[in-house]
Amino acid sequence: MRSVGETPSTASDQADGGDPLPRRHVVFAVVAIALFMASMDQTIVATALNAIQTDLSAELTWSGWTITVYSLGQIIAMPMAGKLGDHFGRKRVFLVGITVFTLASLACGFANNIYLLVVLRALQALGGGAFLPSATGIVADHFGRHRDRAVGMFTSIFPIGTIVGPILGGVLVTWLGWRAIFLVNVPIGVILFVLAAKLIAESPRREAGRIDFGGLGLLAVLMLSTMYGLTNLDLGLGSPWFVVPEVVAVLSAVVFVRHTMRHRAPFIPIRFLRGRSFAVMNVLNLLFGGAAIGFGALVPLYAEQRFHLDPLAAGTLLTARGAGMICVAALAVLALRRAGHRLPMAVGLTLMVVGLVAMAMPPAGVSGYMWLAVSAGLTGLGMGLSVPASNNAGLSLAPDQLSSLAGLRGMFRQSGAIIAVSVTTAVLANSANPAMTQAHAFVVLAALLLASVPLIFTIPDHRGAW
Structure with missing residues (x-):
């Protein structure tokens, strides 16, 4: 199928997909492990909430934010990483994502108060959120004409990781303590970075034009305010903690749509x-x-x-x-x-x-x-x-x-x-x-x-x- 604005030659190339690249199955395993790790961290903390609350003397609401902020961070990171991957190259974005995720995981494992842990979880989410869009493109690039099957199998990994998370989290918290659920990511992240840097082929880049950072910022404000307001819905529809973020979200949505329609190369x-x-x-x-x-x-x-x-x-x-x-x-x-x-x-x-x-x-x-x-x-x-x-x-x-x-x-x-x-x-x-x-x-x-x-x-x- 030819997408809007595509030249005939490009459409033909895209439909064919090209020849599969060597070592594609190893590359698939590398990016699949990264995606599995990021999706698992979305739910692995659920079994550690009581331990985190006790050890850091935190309120339950703040302990719960270690889960919520991870989802919010991924919502912001996914479209951002996808656009940057098409622009600067998927391998580069994937490597940056691994670096941010691994360093943030290390810092989470040594956090000494709940507020710092919540901030670090947000950073971890930004790195983990970069895996899905960049890795999807990497799999498609390496499998060529077989990319439909490869992408279909690859993107089925994400929900499986969220299922395994609570089970593995329970084991780690029981035997090693809550800090282990973050520190276990560090050696895996280092190995994945080395393998990815060595094995993943460079993808085509879109160097023409500039990144629409204005649109990116507006989208971030829109999604963050919308989701933050919804997480406070239990306080009541009249609560300022719900109303104010949703008003900001509506205003951001209006400005974002106007910006997107007028910009020459919108985000x-x-x-x-x-x-x-x-x-x-x-x-x-x-x-x-x-x-x-x-x-x-x-x-x-x-x-x-x-x-x-x-x-x-x-x-x-x-x-x-x-x-x-x-x-x-x-x-x-x-x-x-x-x-x-x-x-x-x-x-x-x-x-x-x-x-x-x-x-x-x-x-x-x-x-x-x-x-x-x-x-x-x-x-x-x-x-x-x-x-x-x-x-x-x-x-x-x-x-x-x-x-x-x-x-x-x-x-x-x-x-x-x-x-x-x-x-x-x-x-x-x-x-x-x-x-x-x-x-x-x-x-x-x-x-x-x-x-x-x-x-x-x-x-x-x-x-x-x-």
């Missing part, structure tokens, strides 16, 4: 936001982030409150979802060229809807743990089927700007997750029956996903390589 081209296919993919990614990533953060709490499971048993439910996803993802990648994008996405989202509804409505006389495990596994099957197709559907719209589109996709998915968690927890805080309220929240998420299925049939149904 995010306006067609990526409101072009028909791009807009649909943005909506789908936002809803997917809420239902998949946000849902994952809420399942253990739901299991503990409604079915009275212990924390370890509740945490293993996410393993069932991860197992379901892994079982299907590889097969879904192999079938992409024959099945296209629409069918796997539609069937996958439908399976997620069924899993969410089933989780909210367990039948009488059935083991709560067993029913939740089956329901979570069903949502995992849906994720494994839909994620590769969804990722390729977005990237194939503009193959010459892979990193930028991967960063934008990550931003919308992370935003959806924060919105889902923030709104749900705010409602739970004022509920007389939190367990049933959360069950209703799962049904609402299912309804939103089901309503988004018709949108899938408005995007190009690409078959074959892209």
Whole structure:
């Protein structure tokens, strides 16, 4: 498919993808480990909150910010790293990301107060957020005409890392203490930097023009203020901690759109936001982030409150979802060229809807743990089927700007997750029956996903390589 503004020769090159490069499988392993490490750090801290709170004499709200600020930092970093990767070269951005992530992890491991730890977690997120868009482009560059399958498999790693995080975190905190969850990244980061510098080929750069730092700054203010306000939603709709950030967000959005429409080379081209296919993919990614990533953060709490499971048993439910996803993802990648994008996405989202509804409505006389495990596994099957197709559907719209589109996709998915968690927890805080309220929240998420299925049939149904 030819993207807007593409010359005929460029379109042909992009459609073919070129010959795969040597050592591509080793490069895939290097960038996959980096992405896995960054995604795992999004949730690994969850099991260490009590230990951090006790050791640093911190309030629970500040301890919780070690998780929130990581998500916020990634939301800012993903589109920024994607654009910079297309402009300066993906290898360079990837190496900078590893450096920032590793040094920040080291500093987190030696932080002596909660405020410093929150700041360092933000820096760690900026480095980790650079992995997904730059590494997606690196994988596509190295696999050439096979990049659709490689990218489909590669981007399925991110949600698996978020599932493994709490489990590994529990082991490290139990045996080595909470600082180990950060320090374990340091030797891995050093090894990855050396391997990446030696093995990854340089990607083409877009040297023409300047980076739109004004647009970048406005987008950062827009996303940060929006998400910060939502994290304070539990304080009430009239709270200044919610109202003021959201007012800033609205004003920033207006200025950002005007700036983007007038700038000669905007940070995010306006067609990526409101072009028909791009807009649909943005909506789908936002809803997917809420239902998949946000849902994952809420399942253990739901299991503990409604079915009275212990924390370890509740945490293993996410393993069932991860197992379901892994079982299907590889097969879904192999079938992409024959099945296209629409069918796997539609069937996958439908399976997620069924899993969410089933989780909210367990039948009488059935083991709560067993029913939740089956329901979570069903949502995992849906994720494994839909994620590769969804990722390729977005990237194939503009193959010459892979990193930028991967960063934008990550931003919308992370935003959806924060919105889902923030709104749900705010409602739970004022509920007389939190367990049933959360069950209703799962049904609402299912309804939103089901309503988004018709949108899938408005995007190009690409078959074959892209």
